[in-house]
Amino acid sequence: MSFNTPIDRRNTASVKWDLMEKLFQVSPDDGLAMWTADSDYPTAPCVLEALQKAVNHGVFGYGFESPAYLDAIAWWMKARHGWEIETDWILTTQGLGNAIALCLDVWSAPGDAAAIFTPVYHEFALKVQKAGRVVTECPLKREGDTYVLDLEDAQSRLTGKEKLLIWCSPQNPSGRIWTADELRAVAAFARKNSMLLICDEIHHDLVFAGNSFVAMAVAAPDEMDNTVYLTSASKTFNIAGQRTGNMIIADEKLRADMRSRLNSLDYKPSVLGVTMIAAAYSPEGAIWADAQMAHLQTNRDIFDAGINAIPGVWSMPLQATYLGWVDFSGTGMSHEEVATRIRDVAKIAVSAGPTFGTGGETFMRFNLATQTAVIEDAVSRMQKAFSDLQ
Numbered sequence: 001m002s003f004n005t006p007i008d009r010r011n012t013a014s015v016k017w018d019l020m021e022k023l024f025q026v027s028p029d030d031g032l033a034m035w036t037a038d039s040d041y042p043t044a045p046c047v048l049e050a051l052q053k054a055v056n057h058g059v060f061g062y063g064f065e066s067p068a069y070l071d072a073i074a075w076w077m078k079a080r081h082g083w084e085i086e087t088d089w090i091l092t093t094q095g096l097g098n099a100i101a102l103c104l105d106v107w108s109a110p111g112d113a114a115a116i117f118t119p120v121y122h123e124f125a126l127k128v129q130k131a132g133r134v135v136t137e138c139p140l141k142r143e144g145d146t147y148v149l150d151l152e153d154a155q156s157r158l159t160g161k162e163k164l165l166i167w168c169s170p171q172n173p174s175g176r177i178w179t180a181d182e183l184r185a186v187a188a189f190a191r192k193n194s195m196l197l198i199c200d201e202i203h204h205d206l207v208f209a210g211n212s213f214v215a216m217a218v219a220a221p222d223e224m225d226n227t228v229y230l231t232s233a234s235k236t237f238n239i240a241g242q243r244t245g246n247m248i249i250a251d252e253k254l255r256a257d258m259r260s261r262l263n264s265l266d267y268k269p270s271v272l273g274v275t276m277i278a279a280a281y282s283p284e285g286a287i288w289a290d291a292q293m294a295h296l297q298t299n300r301d302i303f304d305a306g307i308n309a310i311p312g313v314w315s316m317p318l319q320a321t322y323l324g325w326v327d328f329s330g331t332g333m334s335h336e337e338v339a340t341r342i343r344d345v346a347k348i349a350v351s352a353g354p355t356f357g358t359g360g361e362t363f364m365r366f367n368l369a370t371q372t373a374v375i376e377d378a379v380s381r382m383q384k385a386f387s388d389l390q
């Protein structure tokens with residue numbers, strides 16, 4: 001099966017397709033699901049083979065973080081990101097949304113605050129709020145065709161109650177890859193303000209040719225005692241539904257605090273998740289991940305060309321991630337008008353920019369991890385929905 005083989009995801013308990021009518025009023029019968037961040041094609045053959053072997057074995061008893069699983073994670077971080085980790089730094093959670101919630105739980109108290117740099121993955125703010133903590137938004141600054149840090153402005157927004165800084169690298173949305181200098185500056189900013197740095201690198205493998213991702217731990221190794229790194233194979237290999245993500249914690253005290261919380265909550269890894277990750281983080285998995293990026297690059301280029309042809313609409317050039325970040329401010333339309341046209345005329349379910357916080361007001365986020373024919377269809381629907389601007 002290739003990245004372009006059509007696949008019907010309806011009636012598979014898929015959040016993206018089976019909940020889109022309820023959440024977005026776009027029918028999966030004639031609409032396109034371009035919102036939540038998973039992909040519309042199957043995972044790597046090496047992952048499927050490992051899973052099939054497990055299914056054929058037929059026994060699904062208790063599992064643990066096997067040496068094969070831990071070694072595969074360590075291998076991937078070294079081979080793909082030049083980051084040497086020890087396997088006992090790895091803790092397993094039910095995905096990174098869950099990991100962020102656990103960090104808030106362990107390292108802050110109700111009424112404390114957490115800083116985030118917006119626009120950013122909307123769940124950062126939601127997790128903070130649901131935990132009874134307060135969000136401190138530090139807006140990124142638009143410069144040229146991307147975002148940059150404004151740490152002076154960020155400093156002025158801190159209230160002194162921030163215990164955590166939740167950082168996204170590469171940035172979702174916008175696909176910005178942070179430079180080593182920027183990463184060092186963020187880590188120093190966290191330390192200076194007594195915030196524990198939670199560094200979410202879930203999109204670190206989804207990097208387009210011509211760009212290179214720098215892991216926070218590689219850029220700022222001296223900050224390892226004040227940083228919790230979050231990584232996962234879920235976006236790279238489209239296995240988010242198996243609910244397995246990692247916290248990588250070098251500092252013994254921080255790790256002991258989190259391990260104790262995981263033990264008290266009786267966290268156990270999913271045996272199928274462990275099996276899939278051990279298979280994904282492999283040389284075969286790496287070849288598949290590279291092929292996926294070539295496919296995504298085709299999609300990104302077609303999407304950008306088609307969207308940028310609509311007067312007043314502009315797709316931010318992505319360095320990483322498969323999440324197109326589109327600015328409608330040049331149309332002069334309100335967010336509601338843009339949202340209505342995309343929903344009712346184009347019949348596409350997309351993620352609304354304002355949910356990503358300050359800076360997202362005039363944007364919409366489009367998931368491009370699908371068949372190229374779907375991207376072409378989406379572009380044509382968008383051009384028709386905004387044809388009066390032509």
Ligand SMILES: Cc1ncc(COP(=O)(O)O)c(C=O)c1O
Binds near residue numbers: 121172200
């Ligand atoms: C930056 C970021 N962190 C975390 C998540 C959620 O990860 P998980 O599915 O492992 O909970 C996402 C999903 O889109 C994301 O973009």
